[in-house]
Amino acid sequence: MVSYGRGEEIVSANSRLTIAAHAMAWISLYQRQGHEVATSEQIATSANTNPVVIRRLLGELRKAGLVESRRGVGAGWSLARELESITLLDVYDAVEPGPLFAMHRATPDQGCVVGYGIQPAMQGIYRGIEETLRAELARVTMEDVLRDILATPR
Amino acid sequence: MVSYGRGEEIVSANSRLTIAAHAMAWISLYQRQGHEVATSEQIATSANTNPVVIRRLLGELRKAGLVESRRGVGAGWSLARELESITLLDVYDAVEPGPLFAMHRATPDQGCVVGYGIQPAMQGIYRGIEETLRAELARVTMEDVLRDILATPR
DNA sequence: AATAGTCGTAACGCTAGTTGTTACGACGAC
DNA sequence: GTCGTCGTAACAACTAGCGTTACGACTATT
Numbered sequence: 217m218v219s220y221g222r223g224e225e226i227v228s229a230n231s232r233l234t235i236a237a238h239a240m241a242w243i244s245l246y247q248r249q250g251h252e253v254a255t256s257e258q259i260a261t262s263a264n265t266n267p268v269v270i271r272r273l274l275g276e277l278r279k280a281g282l283v284e285s286r287r288g289v290g291a292g293w294s295l296a297r298e299l300e301s302i303t304l305l306d307v308y309d310a311v312e313p314g315p316l317f318a319m320h321r322a323t324p325d326q327g328c329v330v331g332y333g334i335q336p337a338m339q340g341i342y343r344g345i346e347e348t349l350r351a352e353l354a355r356v357t358m359e360d361v362l363r364d365i366l367a368t369p370r
Numbered sequence: 371m372v373s374y375g376r377g378e379e380i381v382s383a384n385s386r387l388t389i390a391a392h393a394m395a396w397i398s399l400y401q402r403q404g405h406e407v408a409t410s411e412q413i414a415t416s417a418n419t420n421p422v423v424i425r426r427l428l429g430e431l432r433k434a435g436l437v438e439s440r441r442g443v444g445a446g447w448s449l450a451r452e453l454e455s456i457t458l459l460d461v462y463d464a465v466e467p468g469p470l471f472a473m474h475r476a477t478p479d480q481g482c483v484v485g486y487g488i489q490p491a492m493q494g495i496y497r498g499i500e501e502t503l504r505a506e507l508a509r510v511t512m513e514d515v516l517r518d519i520l521a522t523p524r
Numbered sequence: 525a526a527t528a529g530t531c532g533t534a535a536c537g538c539t540a541g542t543t544g545t546t547a548c549g550a551c552g553a554c
Numbered sequence: 555g556t557c558g559t560c561g562t563a564a565c566a567a568c569t570a571g572c573g574t575t576a577c578g579a580c581t582a583t584t
Contacts, residue, residue: 224577231472238474242484247478255530262485264476268572271531282494288581291530304495313570316470320392320542322418330396331416333519338388340437341458345506352499353448364494384542409559420544425560442552445559468540475572 233304234309236273238263240307241362243283244299253292273311280310299362304351315351317342373379390427392417395459395516397437398453407446427465434464453516459507465512469502471496 239259246254256267256274263270274293277283284296319338324331393413400408410421410428417424428447431437438450473492478485 231474232571234469234473234488237492238478238484238488241488242482245484257530262482263474264477264478264485265474267530268533268574271533271570272572275532285531286581287531287579288583289529290582291529291580293531317387319388320385320417320419324392324418325416328396328416330392330399330519331418332524333522334388334392334395336522337515337518338391341510341515347505348506349499349503352502356495361491361495364491365484368487368490370486386542411559421559422545422562423543425562426543429561439560440552441550441560442554443556443558444553447549447560 221338230312232273233308235263235265235269236277236307237304237358237361239270239274239293240277240283240295240299240302240358241365243293244358244362249292252292253286253290255292257298260291272322276310277307280306280358282306282310299359300357302358303354304356304358304361305350307355307358315342386427387462389417389419389423390431390465391458391512391515392446393424393428394431394437394449394453394456394512395519397447397449398512400515402446407440407444407448409454410444410483413447430464431461434460436460436464453513454511456512456516457508458510458512459504461512462504462507469496470500 228334242259242262243254246258256270259270259274260267274285278285278296282296283293284300285291311358319335324334326332345361396413396416397408400412410424413424414421414427428437428439432439432450435450436456437447439445439447471492473489478488480486
């Protein structure tokens with residue numbers, strides 16, 4: 217197993233969406249060059265991470281019907297749908313588990329006006345905000361992402 | 371120190387914004403009832419958490435100029451601005467540290483077309499999405515939040 | 525039938541963030 | 555001087571994400 221050098225940046229947030237988009241873009245480009253399937257090893261080299269990380273992420277994308285995998289000797293990954301028909305929201309839903317914001321860990325004091333009303337109030341507000349976020353993610357297709365990638369000046 | 375019973379829900383995401391909004395709403399309502407300052411102990415009881423958690427969060431809100439604190443015997447917390455002038459974005463910026471989505475932990479393969487273009491591409495996309503999220507958070511004032519809290523049917 | 529390449533997945537360690545808790549000094553109204 | 559509260563350090567517990575190793579499952583090729 218190749219040992220990949222680690223970067224030095226300190227990162228707190230999730231890179232799952234970024235890596236998943238990276239993998240799909242890589243597969244698509246590779247297929248457009250005439251290859252049938254891409255291996256997790258190849259994708260991992262491009263993303264500078266471990267093949268198992270790629271396989272785990274692609275496994276979730278497969279559950280969502282976005283990619284397919286073959287096993288055996290000529291094995292690897294291919295796209296299940298055209299990039300134009302896949303949005304970042306599809307990828308987001310496939311790889312991101314929970315809601316953006318959470319409620320209190322322990323139920324607030326139901327005898328207090330604020331403690332009683334805060335959760336319904338915030339849930340309503342958060343619902344609207346997440347809807348907006350989802351609409352934004354749905355506006356970007358993976359074809360847009362690949363176009364932006366190829367448009368980066370060298 | 372009072373021991374608060376823990377809820378049983380499994381929560382992964384951040385409740386910081388929720389608790390911060392809870393605290394500000396509580397302080398405001400308490401002040402509207404004629405009191406000068408609210409203590410972290412009182413707020414913690416309403417939010418069903420520990421006073422230190424409240425003090426930590428309110429400390430960040432103070433750095434952002436949203437609340438003030440007094441020390442000494444009649445000590446406690448008060449609002450530095452009217453609730454109408456404080457938006458959820460102000461609170462979000464005060465208590466949430468990083469960006470929503472992250473890039474790769476280690477720099478992707480710069481010799482690969484995808485590895486080279488993916489970060490500029492995703493950064494541009496994420497920038498737009500976070501701007502939209504911030505605009506949504508800015509549309510909601512803490513006065514709106516308190517109104518929603520008080521409007522919850524019992 | 526044997527081989528070999530790749531997936532599928534379990535298991536574990538490391539790092540980091542969040543929350544809860546205890547403890548104690550600092551401050552200031554009385 | 556006293557006392558109540560803040561300010562903050564320190565630590566434990568828990569969770570999530572990522573990287574890594576290991577190995578069985580599968581299948582094209584020979």
